[in-house]
Amino acid sequence: MPRYSFVLNKQPVTVEAPADMPLLWVLRDVLGVTGPKYGCGIGVCRACTSHMDGSEIQPCVVPVADCAGRRVTTIEGLADGDRLHPVQKAWLECDVAQCGFCQPGQIMAAVALLDRTPQPTDDDIDRIENVCRCGTYPRIREAIRKASADVASAPVARE
Amino acid sequence: MDPIRPLPRPADGEASGPSRTAPDPPRRRAVVKAVTAATLTLCVPTGVGTASRAAAAVATGPAGTQGPSRAIVTGTDAEKLVLEVTAANKVVVRLPRVEVGQGITTAVAMMIAEELDARLADVVVPLADARPELPGQYTGGSSSVRSLYDPARYLAATARARLVNAAARRWHLPARTLRTRDTTVVAPDGRTATFGSLTEAAARIRTPRRATPKPARLHRIIGHPATRIDAQDLVTGRAKYTGDLSVAGAKPTLVARPPTLLGSPVSVDDSAARAMPGVLAVVRTSHGVAVVAETFHHAFQARDALRITWAPGPLGALSDKHIRARLRDAVPSLGAPPRGSVQVTGEFEFAFVSHAPMEVLTAVADVRAGRAEIWFSSQTPVFAQEEIASAVGLPAAAVRVHVVRGGGSFGRRLTCEAAVEAARISKAARLPVKLMWSRSDDIRHGRMRPASHHRIRASLAGGKVVAFAHRVAEVGESSEGARATTRSLSAIAAGPAGAAATAAGDEGLYAFGALSVRSGGVGLPIPVGAWRAVSSGTMRTAEEIVVDEIARRLGEDPVAFRCATLTSRAAVRVLGKVAAAGHWGRPLPAGVAQGVAVHEEYGSCVACLAEIDASDPRHPRVRRVVMAADVGTVVNPRGLQAQLMGTAIDGISTVLSAGLHIDRGAVREESFTDFRYARQRHSPTHFEAHVMPSHRSPGGAGELGVPAAAGAVANAYARATGTRPRRFPVDF
Numbered sequence: 001m002p003r004y005s006f007v008l009n010k011q012p013v014t015v016e017a018p019a020d021m022p023l024l025w026v027l028r029d030v031l032g033v034t035g036p037k038y039g040c041g042i043g044v045c046r047a048c049t050s051h052m053d054g055s056e057i058q059p060c061v062v063p064v065a066d067c068a069g070r071r072v073t074t075i076e077g078l079a080d081g082d083r084l085h086p087v088q089k090a091w092l093e094c095d096v097a098q099c100g101f102c103q104p105g106q107i108m109a110a111v112a113l114l115d116r117t118p119q120p121t122d123d124d125i126d127r128i129e130n131v132c133r134c135g136t137y138p139r140i141r142e143a144i145r146k147a148s149a150d151v152a153s154a155p156v157a158r159e
Numbered sequence: 160m161d162p163i164r165p166l167p168r169p170a171d172g173e174a175s176g177p178s179r180t181a182p183d184p185p186r187r188r189a190v191v192k193a194v195t196a197a198t199l200t201l202c203v204p205t206g207v208g209t210a211s212r213a214a215a216a217v218a219t220g221p222a223g224t225q226g227p228s229r230a231i232v233t234g235t236d237a238e239k240l241v242l243e244v245t246a247a248n249k250v251v252v253r254l255p256r257v258e259v260g261q262g263i264t265t266a267v268a269m270m271i272a273e274e275l276d277a278r279l280a281d282v283v284v285p286l287a288d289a290r291p292e293l294p295g296q297y298t299g300g301s302s303s304v305r306s307l308y309d310p311a312r313y314l315a316a317t318a319r320a321r322l323v324n325a326a327a328r329r330w331h332l333p334a335r336t337l338r339t340r341d342t343t344v345v346a347p348d349g350r351t352a353t354f355g356s357l358t359e360a361a362a363r364i365r366t367p368r369r370a371t372p373k374p375a376r377l378h379r380i381i382g383h384p385a386t387r388i389d390a391q392d393l394v395t396g397r398a399k400y401t402g403d404l405s406v407a408g409a410k411p412t413l414v415a416r417p418p419t420l421l422g423s424p425v426s427v428d429d430s431a432a433r434a435m436p437g438v439l440a441v442v443r444t445s446h447g448v449a450v451v452a453e454t455f456h457h458a459f460q461a462r463d464a465l466r467i468t469w470a471p472g473p474l475g476a477l478s479d480k481h482i483r484a485r486l487r488d489a490v491p492s493l494g495a496p497p498r499g500s501v502q503v504t505g506e507f508e509f510a511f512v513s514h515a516p517m518e519v520l521t522a523v524a525d526v527r528a529g530r531a532e533i534w535f536s537s538q539t540p541v542f543a544q545e546e547i548a549s550a551v552g553l554p555a556a557a558v559r560v561h562v563v564r565g566g567g568s569f570g571r572r573l574t575c576e577a578a579v580e581a582a583r584i585s586k587a588a589r590l591p592v593k594l595m596w597s598r599s600d601d602i603r604h605g606r607m608r609p610a611s612h613h614r615i616r617a618s619l620a621g622g623k624v625v626a627f628a629h630r631v632a633e634v635g636e637s638s639e640g641a642r643a644t645t646r647s648l649s650a651i652a653a654g655p656a657g658a659a660a661t662a663a664g665d666e667g668l669y670a671f672g673a674l675s676v677r678s679g680g681v682g683l684p685i686p687v688g689a690w691r692a693v694s695s696g697t698m699r700t701a702e703e704i705v706v707d708e709i710a711r712r713l714g715e716d717p718v719a720f721r722c723a724t725l726t727s728r729a730a731v732r733v734l735g736k737v738a739a740a741g742h743w744g745r746p747l748p749a750g751v752a753q754g755v756a757v758h759e760e761y762g763s764c765v766a767c768l769a770e771i772d773a774s775d776p777r778h779p780r781v782r783r784v785v786m787a788a789d790v791g792t793v794v795n796p797r798g799l800q801a802q803l804m805g806t807a808i809d810g811i812s813t814v815l816s817a818g819l820h821i822d823r824g825a826v827r828e829e830s831f832t833d834f835r836y837a838r839q840r841h842s843p844t845h846f847e848a849h850v851m852p853s854h855r856s857p858g859g860a861g862e863l864g865v866p867a868a869a870g871a872v873a874n875a876y877a878r879a880t881g882t883r884p885r886r887f888p889v890d891f
Contacts, residue, residue, distance in 0.1 A: 018436075021456045029411060029454035034403035035396025037566070038455070039517050040598040045831045047517055075396035088394045095386045095797055098805060099260025100393035101517040101566025107394060126840035131831050133517045133567045134260050135808025136801070137842035 006067045008033070009077025015064065023059035023067055024048050027074065035075035035104045039131070046130040049105035049112075050074045056112035075104035078111065087111050090147035098134035106130050110144050119148055231361040233318050239293050240307070242271065242314050244322065248342055248355030250277050252311070253287040255296040256303050257538055258389075259516075259568035260805075261861045262798035263303045265388045267311055269794050273380040274315030274372050275322075276339035277354065279388065289540035289560035298538040299573055299689070301761045301859025304794055308857050312372035318361075320370035325360040326352050375792065375854060384797035389564075400518050401535050401563045407525040407591040410439055411455040412584055413462045414447040414594070416604050419824040421472035421684055424448055428466040435461045440588035446604075449584045451592055459597075473684040474824035479610075482634065482683065482821060483508060486612035489632035489679035493616050497626050497673070500618035503709050507615070507701040508886045510818030511634075511826075512608040513834050514690055518566020519601045520577035524584070525591035526551050531558045535578045536565030543575035550579045551586045569809075570689040571606060599829040606688030607819055607826075609634040613701045617671065617709050624709060624724070627671035630678070631698060637682035668759050669706065669724045685821070691809060692865035695760055700814070703756035703870030704884070707877065717874065718743050718755055729851070730757050733766040733787040736849050741768035741785035750774030751782075752879035756870025761859025763790040767807065767871035769843075773879035777890070781811050781872055783845040786864060791855035800848040803864045807846060810868025812837040814876070818888045835888075 005014040008031065015030050022041075027033040027050075036059050039047030043061040050059050051073040078085045084092070087110050097103045109128050117124050125141050132140065234241040243251045252271055258264045268282040275282075290296055295306060319339055326344040327334040329352065338345045344352050375382070392398040417423060427448055429441040437457030442449040448465055452458035486508075496502055522535035524547075531553055537543045540560045548555040565572055581594035596605070611633040618626040667674045690696060710720035718738045725731050734757050737743070743753060750773050757766045765788040773779040784807045793799050816835040820827040828834040873884055 018456070021454070025454050025456040028402075029456070032405065034399070037400075037518070038402065038595070039519070040830050041459075042598075042830060042832075045517070045598070075394075079395060084394070091394045092386060092390050095390060095801070097260075097387065097390060097393040098262070098801055099517065099565065099567040100389070100398050101260075101400060103393050104396045122844050128839045131517065131836060131838060132808075133515055133569070133836060134801075135805040135837070135842070137808060137837070137839045138804055138844075138846035139801070140839065141842075141844065 002065070004064050004068045006069060007071045009073060017064050019065040020063045023057075023062045023064050023072070026064045027059060033074055033076060037101055037104065039102065044129075045102070046109065047102045047105045049108045049130060051108060051112060054115065056109055073108075075108060078107065085111065086151050087114065087143070087147045090143040090150060094139045094143040094146060096136050096139040096143050098136055102130060102132045106132060106140055110140070110147065113144065114148055114151065118151065120144060231318055231321055231358045233314055233321075239290070240310050240314050242318050244318065244354045244358040244361070246355045246358060248281060248353045250275060250282045250342070250354070252282070252284050254284050255287045255290060255293050256298045256307075257286060257536055257540075257562050257565055257568075257572065259298070259536065259538075259565035259572065261303070261802060262387060262795060263298070265385060265798060266304055266794040267307055268388050269380045269385055270308065270311040271315045273378055274312045275319045275342070275354070277342040279380060279385060281342045282388070284388065286562040286564065288562060289537075289544040291541050291544065291555060293541065296541050299570070301861045301863060303861075304857045305762070305859055308792070308794070313370070316370035316372045321361040321364050322354050322357050324364050325357040328364075329357070329360065381794050382792070382796070385795050386797065398564060400566050401521040401523060402518070402593065402595060404523055404534055404563070404593075406523055406534060407532065409523045409525065409591040409593040410451045410453065411458045412449055412451045412581070412592040412594040413455070413458040413597060414444055414449045414580065414600065415462045415465050415467060416447045416600055417469045417472060419469070419472040420474055420604065420686070420826065421446060422469045422824075423472075425468045425470045431466070432461040432464040435464060437461075440590060441465070442584050442587040444580060444583060449588070449594075451584065451588050451590055455595065472824050474821070476823045477683070477821065478823055479510075479821050482610060482681070483612065485681045486610060486632045486634065489681050490612050490614050490630045491632075491677040491679050493614060493628050493630055496616065496618045497620065500620040500625055503617040503619060503705065503712050505613075505615045505701065505705045505708060505883070506885060507613040507697075507704070509608075509611045509697045509813075510888060510891060511610045511685075511687075511821065512690055512813055512817060513602050513605060513819055513828070514569045514571035514607070514688070515602060515831070515834055515836060516565065516567030516569060516571050519598055520571070520596040520605070521594065522578040522581035523591070523593045524578065524581035526582050526585040529553070529557060531582055531585075532561070533558065533578050533582060534561040534563050535575070535581075536563045536568070536572050537575055537578065538568060538572045539575065543578055546575055546579050547582045551582050569691040570693070573689055574606065598831070602819070602828050602830065602834050603826040604686070606686045608690030608696065609685075609687040611697045613698065615701055615705045617705055619709070619712065622713060623672075624669070625672040627667070627669070627674050629676045629698065629702065631676070632679040632681060633694070634685060634687055635680045635682050636687050637684050667726060668730065668757065669721070670726050671724065691806070692862040695758065695862075695866045696813065696869065699758050699866035700756075700869040700873060700887075703758075703866065704873050704877070706756075707754070707874045708883070716744070721755070721757060725757065727759060727764060729789045730759055730764045730766070733757065733764055733789055733851060736787035736851065737766045737768040737785045740787070740847065740849060741770070741783065743768060748774070750776075750879055752875050754871045754874030754876070754878055756867045756874060758863065758867040758870070761863060762855075763788060763858030763860060763863050765789075765803070765863050765867045767810070767864065767867040769807075769810075769868070769871040769875045771872065771875040771879050773876060776880050779815060779876055779879070779889075780841065781843050781875070784843040784868070784871075785847050785849070786867070787849040787851060788860065788863060789851035789853055790860045790863065791853050791858040793850055793853070794857065796850045799850055799860050802861050803848040804846055806862070806864025807868045808837050808842055809865050810870075810872050811841060812888075814869050814872045814884075814887055814889060816841070816888050816890050818891050820891075
């Protein structure tokens with residue numbers, strides 16, 4: 001079986017897996033990284049949303065072969081040790097989560113949006129496709145606005 | 160509690176599905192008793208009505224049998240909640256409920272922290288395993304806060320009294336001079352002792368007189384907004400759902416399911432699948448073929464390599480148009496209207512709706528000779544224990560059911576088909592398995608809110624409503640579709656006390672004269688289930704649309720008309736609140752309009768104002784939602800607002816876009832691409848929820864908002880488009 005090396009949450013990892021194995025199952029079933037969730041397997045619910053080289057991906061539709069040599073970040077790798085990412089902090093302050101199952105993906109999508117667009121408009125936020133079946137969307141919007149304002153008012157050097 | 164009229168009585172035991180309201184949980188005096196600590200068992204008077212006569216008794220139990228040693232452990236009879244104060248100064252309450260996002264663990268932690276004067280962060284609320292001795296181990300019917308509010312507070316108050324007594328003895332001070340705060344007892348001279356340091360001594364103290372909870376005016380936690388106790392775990396990915404557990408070496412498992420509902424395999428060629436790498440077992444199930452593999456990737460690949468010929472399910476070629484016609488024919492007759500009255504009528508259809516929780520059904524099962532252990536998210540774990548035991552041929556006592564946090568439910572986890580299926584597969588494959596339903600399995604083969612047909616007639620005379628009649632027919636699950644479930648779904652959804660299928664004495668929500676409701680049913684082999692708010696989600700939505708149409712016929716404003724005809728002052732107040740806060744009647748451009756609706760149930764009431772932009776009628780967008788709820792005493796206002804927010808999105812989704820089609824015996828939809836639950840771009844950019852102050856005992860809240868939100872969205876849509884919406888979802 002082929003071997004693939006990539007950086008996962010700042011740690012180098014090497015896995016032996018079929019080339020077409022989706023990153024989601026490599027993360028969950030091989031590496032035991034369970035923050036990214038299965039919600040549909042076809043990239044539409046986006047519960048698994050994570051980052052590759054800083055951009056949003058849906059690991060359920062990304063084959064592991066495409067990750068070789070890349071930098072993958074899941075929800076587990078977002079905080080800096082015990083220091084939460086500003087988006088995670090905003091999520092806590094707005095008490096966004098209900099069941100929480102989609103929230104790792106929601107947070108990773110919000111981080112990707114704010115990295116691209118530090119001052120998002122409502123239309124920008126509307127483009128987040130992640131499904132939340134509990135219907136936390138208004139608090140997600142509020143938390144994104146808050147994180148955007150917090151980062152703008154207290155700029156910190158981030159990677 | 161007071162829908163516009165009495166509940167429909169199902170035409171037969173199966174036909175109408177679960178009752179709309181779960182029974183109001185009995186309000187018991189929570190009596191603290193029954194201790195099972197290793198070294199000590201304390202009993203205080205127990206049972207309803209026995210508090211005054213039973214004497215305190217002390218018995219020494221065998222050491223090391225159950226529970227942690229020498230910690231204070233108390234439990235209440237009504238709920239058999241057990242509270243433990245650990246030496247590490249944590250307060251642990253094993254909750255006989257499931258957390259699926261509704262925030263019950265946070266609400267209970269708040270009740271406990273309030274009465275103990277503990278820090279909220281020191282209260283830990285793990286979910287209890289199935290405990291067959293607990294009749295109340297049931298999560299549903301918006302009953303959890305109502306059923307736990309008294310027991311949890313009496314329990315904690317008693318624990319606090321014992322801790323204070325232990326400190327009093329240690330310090331040789333009168334107990335009444337001691338105070339408690341921050342999980343600590345404080346002496347007048349400033350000395351402190353943590354609860355953890357007192358727990359061993361407290362466990363040895365004879366129970367003091369029954370402690371009573373604080374009066375509400377002293378509440379510092381209950382009634383104040385709190386962030387969920389699990390929020391940190393939820394935003395860091397640490398929260399574990401069933402699929403995230405690595406227990407028992409359970410192997411990823413999927414089931415190949417038929418193209419039609421309840422179809423079954425006729426012939427199976429599994430040679431290619433078995434030859435694939437990573438495949439551990441292939442097992443026939445009642446309606447499919449299971450594959451157990453090393454990873455879910457291997458399981459998906461092997462599942463797709465199975466060559467199966469399927470027999471169609473019992474629905475045959477039945478499609479929506481047939482089901483809709485049968486429902487229409489099954490609606491009971493309205494009869495003759497009152498003489499001389501003028502009629503406002505409406506006929507409404509609602510499609511099937513998937514629960515589609517984000518976490519698909521998942522269960523870990525480890526079935527061995529003589530015992531079984533199951534992990535899954537269950538609203539009815541005791542019922543599940545019996546079902547699993549019977550499915551694998553074990554006594555119930557040999558089956559351990561661990562209740563796991565769920566990724567949403569909305570009623571979906573009332574039944575336990577995935578756990579039963581996982582147990583059967585584990586037994587047949589002789590392997591511990593982690594069974595996951597794929598999203599397609601969930602939507603095409605899962606349970607759904609039944610389709611329904613409604614005929615409503617309001618009879619007007621002398622400028623008011625003199626009679627209001629609602630006739631409904633709903634799809635019910637006929638026995639061909641009954642699967643492994645031996646008890647009727649209505650009994651499961653209604654909870655341990657049984658279905659309260661009628662409320663004939665209830666006064667109507669509106670003073671509409673003679674109220675009548677009758678229901679019919681169409682039994683079909685379709686897996687239906689209780690969906691958040693159950694029948695109110697359709698019945699009350701349709702009624703609120705008719706209320707708007709009555710107001711229009713009478714030339715009255717929808718808010719003013721409701722205020723004049725609502726029979727409950729609390730309902731008038733919540734409606735007045737949303738009308739004021741939502742600026743009812745403000746000038747809006749063409750194609751944009753507001754709508755309101757009211758609902759009352761579970762001892763609570765709610766109003767919703769929705770503002771919709773339908774200037775492009777094909778893509779209506781609800782822009783603003785304002786809700787107000789009176790649920791009696793509120794434990795966590797922030798949690799209540801979250802629940803209302805969720806129901807607003809449910810209302811938007813079910814009215815505008817989310818439904819399931821049946822095509823020739825199969826569900827057409829298969830994921831969130833075509834089951835169009837709202838996304839961010841469909842949700843309001845402005846949402847506010849007002850919590851009305853109240854000193855009444857708590858009412859229910861989790862499902863409350865659905866009919867009001869759906870009704871308000873439908874009424875706003877009608878006003879914005881100048882149409883009379885009759886079939887839901889509108890865009891389907």
